Amino acid sequence: MQDADYIIFDFDGTIADTLELGLSVYNRIAPEYNCLPVGVGERELFRTKKPQELLETYGISKLKLLTLTLRIRKEMNRHVPEMKLFDNMESSLREIRNAGYGMGILTSNSVENVRKFLEINGLSALFDFVYSGRSFLGKEKVIRKMIIREQLPSGRIVYVGDETRDIEACRAAGIPVIAVSWGLNRRELLASLLPDQIADRPEELPARLRQIFPIS
Numbered sequence: 001m002q003d004a005d006y007i008i009f010d011f012d013g014t015i016a017d018t019l020e021l022g023l024s025v026y027n028r029i030a031p032e033y034n035c036l037p038v039g040v041g042e043r044e045l046f047r048t049k050k051p052q053e054l055l056e057t058y059g060i061s062k063l064k065l066l067t068l069t070l071r072i073r074k075e076m077n078r079h080v081p082e083m084k085l086f087d088n089m090e091s092s093l094r095e096i097r098n099a100g101y102g103m104g105i106l107t108s109n110s111v112e113n114v115r116k117f118l119e120i121n122g123l124s125a126l127f128d129f130v131y132s133g134r135s136f137l138g139k140e141k142v143i144r145k146m147i148i149r150e151q152l153p154s155g156r157i158v159y160v161g162d163e164t165r166d167i168e169a170c171r172a173a174g175i176p177v178i179a180v181s182w183g184l185n186r187r188e189l190l191a192s193l194l195p196d197q198i199a200d201r202p203e204e205l206p207a208r209l210r211q212i213f214p215i216s
Helices: 019-033 040-046 051-057 062-077 089-098 111-120 139-149 164-173 187-191 202-212
Strands: 006-009 102-107 129-132 157-161 177-180 197-199
Touching: 019 062, 062 111, 089 102, 089 202, 102 111, 102 139, 111 129, 139 164, 157 164, 157 202, 164 177, 164 187, 177 202, 187 197, 197 202
Parallel strands: 006 102, 006 157, 102 129, 157 177, 177 197
Antiparallel strands: none
């Protein structure tokens, strides 16, 4: 990899607005796995819970989580053209890349789905890699594997994600993290875990990033 500060983005809920689509797919297949569906009135409550709490609430064991994740990935492949970028995300990504930062994506989605989305939205050239890992509440290990495989420069990485587990994993891995409040978890819950920065809109990302890794 080139000698640059690297910005690693989560995909679902950070770059792509996939929450409603993901919930729709989950609700459709949940009865097949004896899991509870997520009601319309539960959407905001959903955003206030940590992943561990959600699994317990909806009756999803770790084994079921593995099966559900693989099934949802497959189902969502047919819906990639329906996925939308968050407003102003494209301009922020281009500004970050043009400033000289390296960029990658770490996702629990499939590489195929993410690359298809990037191609549809004309963003493929912005990213050096897409890495897919099955974290299942152990995202720190996935981050460490990604760093080794992509030969990323130690101490020169910042992660951007929308979930509490992103903050917890980055803390364990010793990586600065920018939490974004437009994805899965609400701002109050994210802030309670003290991320290095919080962005409330995509257009804030370049400024939040410069506070961690200034471009000389």
